[in-house]
Amino acid sequence: MTDRVVLVGAPGVGKTTIGRALAAALDVEFCDVDDLIATMSGEACASLLRNQGEVAFRVAEASALAAALADAAAGVVATGGGAVETASSRALLADEPLVIQLTAPPEVLLARLGDGDRPLLGAPSLERLNQLVEGRAVLYAEVADVSLDASAPVDDVVAAIIAIAVPA
Secondary structure (H helix, E strand, O other): OOOOEEEEEEOOOOOOHHHHHHHHHOEEEEEEEEHHHHHHOOHHHHHHHHHHHHHHHHHHHHHHHHHHOOOEEEEEEOOOOHHHHOOHHHHHHOOOOOOEEEOOOHHHHHHHHHHOOOOOOOOOOOOHHHHHHHHHHHHHHHHOOOEEEOOHHHHHHHHHHHHHHOOO
């Protein structure tokens, strides 16, 4: 098996949900970078963004990503949707053995986001999600080894990742 699987992708694509299921299936530890940001900063991501701004949030995110990737026990890591926005984070991701970009149509992302607290998105809309996905597309492509459609059922996405991470 690949030493670690790192999941990247847009908000609402299912990085956390799929990451937890994948870690359970592989019997490895799961690390959610957004949770680690909250633990390290003492503040939820949305609150940190609102109170300190995007620049401070990206610094905290890069630090949390570095900590997650330095943890040899973390077999599956789910990044925040915007982790690719920071050059130092992209450099860290480029050194990882397997980075998978999860994708889904904006309509699926919008339905999954619901009324979640996402300060960078404001009130999520198809237009805003399209802008976000298109704006980050080249950054995701820069770090991802593979891209998978995460609009399929979670078990199907996990099986597809396992087929890549654990070659027969």
